[in-house]
Amino acid sequence: MAKLRFGIIVFPGSNCDYDAYHAINSVMGEEAYFVWHEDKDLKNPDCIIIPGGFSYGDYLRCGAMAKFSPAMEETVNFAEKGGKVIGICNGFQILTEANLLPGALLRNTNLHFICKEVYLKCENRDLVFTNQIPERPIKIPIAHAEGNYFCDQKTLKELKENNQIVFRYCDEKGNVNKESNPNGSIENIAGIVNKNGNVLGMMPHPERAMEEILGNTDGLYFFKSIVNSFVN
Numbered sequence: 001m002a003k004l005r006f007g008i009i010v011f012p013g014s015n016c017d018y019d020a021y022h023a024i025n026s027v028m029g030e031e032a033y034f035v036w037h038e039d040k041d042l043k044n045p046d047c048i049i050i051p052g053g054f055s056y057g058d059y060l061r062c063g064a065m066a067k068f069s070p071a072m073e074e075t076v077n078f079a080e081k082g083g084k085v086i087g088i089c090n091g092f093q094i095l096t097e098a099n100l101l102p103g104a105l106l107r108n109t110n111l112h113f114i115c116k117e118v119y120l121k122c123e124n125r126d127l128v129f130t131n132q133i134p135e136r137p138i139k140i141p142i143a144h145a146e147g148n149y150f151c152d153q154k155t156l157k158e159l160k161e162n163n164q165i166v167f168r169y170c171d172e173k174g175n176v177n178k179e180s181n182p183n184g185s186i187e188n189i190a191g192i193v194n195k196n197g198n199v200l201g202m203m204p205h206p207e208r209a210m211e212e213i214l215g216n217t218d219g220l221y222f223f224k225s226i227v228n229s230f231v232n
């Protein structure tokens with residue numbers, strides 16, 4: 001079977017683009033390639049990844065300037081036609097700014113940049129992004145200053161009704177509570193999907209947990225889910 005094509009959008013200030021590239025190419029054995037933010041041509045992807053980092057230096061707000069890039073305009077068109085789009089960390093922030101996902105990412109409640117491993121409970125394992133994720137909590141790193149997910153009560157209700165809450169921060173045993181919430185996110189939300197199930201945003205970084213040498217391979221479940229959804 002031909003390799004799956006993952007287009008990774010690169011903005012000035014992206015810094016997880018090579019991590020995503022390595023995860024797709026070297027670990028998953030699929031094809032990753034970069035799309036410069038000024039390019040309008042996404043080069044026929046199976047999936048677009050908007051990687052983590054500090055696009056445009058996080059000026060104005062995280063993701064606020066990136067949404068105007070030609071590559072983002074095309075990503076919106078791609079998503080509207082059902083194309084699969086993943087936003088990780090700064091990518092999640094960009095997807096909310098581009099209105100592909102509801103809500104916003106605010107400053108962490110402690111006002112610090114937080115870099116550590118957290119546990120996630122996957123609440124919807126029927127998605128193209130999650131079908132291989134186990135029931136047990138998975139351990140994935142976070143690294144952000146603005147990961148505090150917020151939305152109004154009406155949106156929260158809709159997210160719940162449509163099963164759009166994909167990941168919640170929890171502890172090792174799967175308890176979702178104030179203690180297991182690293183950044184103040186509403187109801188411990190760490191990742192959501194759009195109504196159609198083809199656009200996912202998450203603050204944690206699965207691409208940083210792909211190999212034994214890194215001490216954590218739980219990110220593999222995430223990428224294996226996507227590959228699996230194309231094969232089956």
Ligand SMILES: NC(=O)CC[C@H](N)C(=O)O
Nearest residue numbers: 052053089090144145146
């Ligand atoms: N790792 C990242 O993508 C960082 C995201 C963002 N710039 C923040 O600090 O919140």
